[in-house]
Amino acid sequence: MKPINVGLLGIGTVGGGTFSVLERNRAEISRRAGRAIAITVVADKDLARANSIVAGRARVIDDAWAVVADPGVDIVVELIGGTKVARDLMLKAIDNGKHVVTANKALLANHGNEIFAAAQKKGVMVAFEAAVAGGVPIIKSLREGLAANRIEWIAGIINGTSNFILSEMREKGAGFDDVLKQAQQLGYAEADPTFDIEGIDAAHKLTIMAAIGFGIPMQFAAAYTEGISKLTRDDIQYAEQLGYRIKLLGITRRTPNGIELRVHPTLIPAKRLIANVEGVMNAILVKGDAVGQTMYYGAGAGAEPTASAVVADLVDVARTMTADPEHRVPHLAFQPDQLSDIAILPMGEVVTAYYLRLRVLDKPGVLADITRILADMEISIDAMIQKEPHEGEDQTDIIMLTHRTVEKNVNTAIGRIEALPVVAGKVTRIRLEELDK
Numbered sequence: 001m002k003p004i005n006v007g008l009l010g011i012g013t014v015g016g017g018t019f020s021v022l023e024r025n026r027a028e029i030s031r032r033a034g035r036a037i038a039i040t041v042v043a044d045k046d047l048a049r050a051n052s053i054v055a056g057r058a059r060v061i062d063d064a065w066a067v068v069a070d071p072g073v074d075i076v077v078e079l080i081g082g083t084k085v086a087r088d089l090m091l092k093a094i095d096n097g098k099h100v101v102t103a104n105k106a107l108l109a110n111h112g113n114e115i116f117a118a119a120q121k122k123g124v125m126v127a128f129e130a131a132v133a134g135g136v137p138i139i140k141s142l143r144e145g146l147a148a149n150r151i152e153w154i155a156g157i158i159n160g161t162s163n164f165i166l167s168e169m170r171e172k173g174a175g176f177d178d179v180l181k182q183a184q185q186l187g188y189a190e191a192d193p194t195f196d197i198e199g200i201d202a203a204h205k206l207t208i209m210a211a212i213g214f215g216i217p218m219q220f221a222a223a224y225t226e227g228i229s230k231l232t233r234d235d236i237q238y239a240e241q242l243g244y245r246i247k248l249l250g251i252t253r254r255t256p257n258g259i260e261l262r263v264h265p266t267l268i269p270a271k272r273l274i275a276n277v278e279g280v281m282n283a284i285l286v287k288g289d290a291v292g293q294t295m296y297y298g299a300g301a302g303a304e305p306t307a308s309a310v311v312a313d314l315v316d317v318a319r320t321m322t323a324d325p326e327h328r329v330p331h332l333a334f335q336p337d338q339l340s341d342i343a344i345l346p347m348g349e350v351v352t353a354y355y356l357r358l359r360v361l362d363k364p365g366v367l368a369d370i371t372r373i374l375a376d377m378e379i380s381i382d383a384m385i386q387k388e389p390h391e392g393e394d395q396t397d398i399i400m401l402t403h404r405t406v407e408k409n410v411n412t413a414i415g416r417i418e419a420l421p422v423v424a425g426k427v428t429r430i431r432l433e434e435l436d437k
């Protein structure tokens with residue numbers, strides 16, 4: 001059979017990994033795909049670096065537009081990142097009748113609805129396994145392996161950089177900025193690392209998983225996003241003392257009032273498998289009504305793990321490109337005319353448990369004032385520790401875990417607690433999930 005010709009846009013971390021994996025496993029891959037898959041043309045801004053990687057095995061140019069217009073290219077692999085040029089290139093490639101493979105979660109979370117509609121109209125595929133959790137085949141699992149289920153919730157560690165930072169801070173007492181630099185050197189971080197540490201990248205990935213899990217359009221703008229940049233070593237240690245570990249989790253859940261779509265640091269019981277996922281590894285728990293909980297684990301970033309997903313998509317596209325588009329797996333798992341418009345639940349309506357840390361004056365009556373406010377807002381306390389003040393200090397930390405309660409009540413209680421004259425500064429609030437049901 002005629003080989004599949006691939007045009008690669010961007011030969012940086014993931015593009016470089018994709019080029020090497022395709023070359024190294026060429027024979028295995030063609031045994032699987034039923035035909036050879038070869039990168040015939042590479043476009044990158046940095047020609048010298050691109051040429052040094054490609055070493056004469058493909059044509060190297062600096063004009064990505066020439067690749068999407070090239071009649072000899074069957075599949076375009078977009079690995080340049082960003083949401084502007086990448087969007088335009090992808091829409092042009094689709095318009096030119098090319099299938100597209102991408103790892104670009106920012107692009108899909110922001111413009112996926114437009115891109116999938118264009119692909120549907122043209123009868124081409126847009127494959128994006130690498131966009132969520134690097135090398136972990138979570139898209140295929142959600143879209144195909146769990147197709148019998150009504151998905152109830154998905155919760156995952158889906159940003160390798162922030163998990164790496166949290167692990168290094170907890171295990172080695174390392175400083176935030178130093179570990180972030182390391183993650184950048186290792187090729188894990190986004191071009192703009194605030195996407196990693198402020199939870200934006202995780203929210204992009206969660207948006208994609210929610211769309212596939214629940215059969216809804218991409219609704220990134222409605223996601224609640226909070227990152228790890230304000231976490232302190234004290235909170236990490238207090239959580240440990242209470243039997244929990246803090247992870248940046250993306251959580252999406254079907255509730256009777258709407259779909260939760262939220263990314264934030266979360267206390268998880270230390271005994272749970274997912275609490276022990278460290279470093280750049282990712283893990284996603286999916287709860288289906290028939291199967292119960294399932295967990296998917298693996299490297300969430302880096303050149304070859306991500307390339308593993310890109311190349312798997314190439315094989316998938318190669319296998320099905322001659323099939324009638326009607327008989328392919330729908331991009332978002334559900335038939336495009338069957339997407340549902342269930343609303344995203346505002347964060348204030350979300351029900352979860354909380355870790356609260358307060359800096360207070362160490363004097364009688366303080367605790368009573370605080371617990372009265374909590375009781376008034378129907379917030380019940382599950383556990384509490386009060387630290388001894390350091391020598392010569394008159395302030396101390398109180399740490400409380402609450403039972404599940406609605407977030408808007410916690411917001412009101414925090415406002416009232418912060419207004420007490422005996423409370424110093426802001427209350428630290430971290431959400432807590434047992435992940436047991």
Ligand code: NDP
Pocket residue numbers: 009010011012013014015043044045046062063064079080081082085103104105106130131134187188189190191300301302303306
């Ligand atoms: P890199 O920055 O390492 O690679 C991008 C490459 O594309 C660079 O060589 C860049 O050149 C080039 N490029 C940028 N714009 C253009 C353009 N207009 N025309 C031609 N070449 C261009 O990024 P990554 O490989 O890390 O990431 C690529 C994509 O994969 C992103 O969407 C990212 O979110 C996603 N991803 C990354 C993962 C990872 O572990 N790194 C994991 C999963 C997904 P120059 O450097 O000169 O700008």
Ligand code: HSE
Pocket residue numbers: 131133134158159160161162188189190196201300301302
């Ligand atoms: N910056 C991302 C991460 C890359 O750290 O998870 C993988 O999507």
